[in-house]
Amino acid sequence: MPIEAKSWATSSAGRVLFGAGVVQRTGLVASRLGSRVLVCTDSVLLGAGVIEPVLASLRAASVDFDIFDGGEPEVSRITVERAAEFARAKSPDVLIGVGGGSNLDLAKGVALLLAHGGELSDYYGESLVPGPTLPVVAIPTTAGTGSEVTPVAVFGDERRKLKAGVSSTYLLPAWAIDDPQLTLTCPPSVTAHSGLDALSHAIESLCTASYDTFAEDLELGRIFSGKNAYSDALAMKAVGLIATSLRNAVSNGHDLVAREQMMLASLLAGMAFGAAGTGVTHALQYPIGAMTKTPHGLGIALMLPAVMRFNAAVRVQELAQIARLLEPALDLDDAAAALEAADAVARLGTDVGVGVGLASIGITSADIAGIARDAIGIERLIRLNPRPLTVADLELILASAL
Ligand SMILES: NC(=O)c1ccc[n+]([C@@H]2O[C@H](COP(=O)([O-])OP(=O)(O)OC[C@H]3O[C@@H](n4cnc5c(N)ncnc54)[C@H](O)[C@@H]3O)[C@@H](O)[C@H]2O)c1
Numbered sequence: 187m188p189i190e191a192k193s194w195a196t197s198s199a200g201r202v203l204f205g206a207g208v209v210q211r212t213g214l215v216a217s218r219l220g221s222r223v224l225v226c227t228d229s230v231l232l233g234a235g236v237i238e239p240v241l242a243s244l245r246a247a248s249v250d251f252d253i254f255d256g257g258e259p260e261v262s263r264i265t266v267e268r269a270a271e272f273a274r275a276k277s278p279d280v281l282i283g284v285g286g287g288s289n290l291d292l293a294k295g296v297a298l299l300l301a302h303g304g305e306l307s308d309y310y311g312e313s314l315v316p317g318p319t320l321p322v323v324a325i326p327t328t329a330g331t332g333s334e335v336t337p338v339a340v341f342g343d344e345r346r347k348l349k350a351g352v353s354s355t356y357l358l359p360a361w362a363i364d365d366p367q368l369t370l371t372c373p374p375s376v377t378a379h380s381g382l383d384a385l386s387h388a389i390e391s392l393c394t395a396s397y398d399t400f401a402e403d404l405e406l407g408r409i410f411s412g413k414n415a416y417s418d419a420l421a422m423k424a425v426g427l428i429a430t431s432l433r434n435a436v437s438n439g440h441d442l443v444a445r446e447q448m449m450l451a452s453l454l455a456g457m458a459f460g461a462a463g464t465g466v467t468h469a470l471q472y473p474i475g476a477m478t479k480t481p482h483g484l485g486i487a488l489m490l491p492a493v494m495r496f497n498a499a500v501r502v503q504e505l506a507q508i509a510r511l512l513e514p515a516l517d518l519d520d521a522a523a524a525l526e527a528a529d530a531v532a533r534l535g536t537d538v539g540v541g542v543g544l545a546s547i548g549i550t551s552a553d554i555a556g557i558a559r560d561a562i563g564i565e566r567l568i569r570l571n572p573r574p575l576t577v578a579d580l581e582l583i584l585a586s587a588l
């Protein structure tokens with residue numbers, strides 16, 4: 187695959203601990219960052235004992251901690267503001283997010299509000315965070331979002347038709363602690379949805395426009411730099427890992443090898459898109475997620491093949507390679523293989539129990555115009571598409587995804 191731009195710029199993740207058992211280092215990591223910890227999690231994970239290894243490690247290192255367990259799937263700005271209020275009374279100097287992307291984004295939001303005050307909505311957008319936040323240690327319990335290494339946090343906001351995003355390099359967690367043992371309890375549907383989200387991060391970052399197009403933008407405060415040699419390498423590796431491990435992780439949740447490969451894929455895909463950016467699939471998911479209240483990874487999985495087909499003609503080599511990784515038996519030339527990539531993604535989705543088409547989550551043709559109009563305004567993602575996009579194009583993509 188050719189590397190499109192000879193020179194590139196990117197921002198990248200903080201420190202990462204990876205592997206079965208590394209969660210035992212949490213106490214040590216936290217004690218180096220501060221003396222008073224707030225753990226942000228949810229009652230499901232607390233009740234099921236999933237976060238117990240984190241707490242045990244904090245106790246072993248004699249780190250003082252409090253727990254906010256009010257996290258929720260697709261976390262809302264109201265919950266973040268409530269958590270920040272709880273946090274202010276405890277005066278933590280370190281935040282630990284434990285859970286899926288929702289809890290990690292909760293911790294990022296609380297760290298932001300404690301450092302800079304105001305309302306969460308003051309920071310919706312790109313590079314509006316004025317300086318460092320409290321340090322965040324991010325400990326994922328799903329293999330999917332990669333939020334532990336991204337400069338992004340995503341929130342529901344009941345006052346808006348779209349989910350809201352805060353993008354800032356100040357949101358990069360100080361440490362990511364990726365322990366695949368924490369994902370062993372993930373139910374099949376969460377494993378499937380979050381795993382397909384990771385796949386979408388890899389595929390979307392491989393298909394974005396390239397840095398050549400945005401040469402001066404990083405200095406202007408842009409977070410996503412478009413595809414480059416760094417993000418391409420990470421993303422392609424992630425696609426290969428997902429191709430060989432997602433089906434196993436869903437069908438046998440106790441398969442630690444599959445869990446480890448999925449966690450690595452999620453991490454690498456997070457690093458890839460944290461640098462390059464995601465694209466139209468994610469832009470369309472902002473209104474679709476807000477409208478249907480369905481899990482992020484599900485909406486993404488139902489949308490992704492249609493976006494891949496739309497871009498197939500201008501990302502032939504990338505998509506051909508993706509198709510061959512997903513289905514090694516394919517014996518086709520590049521142009522034909524590139525067209526097959528979208529079907530290969532859809533087949534993987536079906537194999538792990540995701541339905542077909544946006545209609546399966548309640549979207550109808552009457553919704554298309556509104557979704558397209560809302561998504562075209564998400565300029566930071568729309569501009570990354572390798573083909574110019576109009577509202578009419580988005581309507582076509584949505585119609586074919588229905
Ligand atoms: N910040 C980023 O870079 C980024 C990237 C992609 C997605 N996101 C956001 O992340 C959120 C989705 O995160 P997600 O897909 O990880 O799911 P999630 O965090 O919403 O969790 C889904 C459910 O799974 C449960 N769960 C999580 N881990 C478990 C485990 N090990 N065992 C049993 N149950 C478990 C949770 O308690 C929750 O009920 C969305 O809000 C999405 O917008 C953020």
Ligand SMILES: [Fe+2]
Pocket residue numbers: 331383386387468482486
């Ligand atoms: Fe995503």
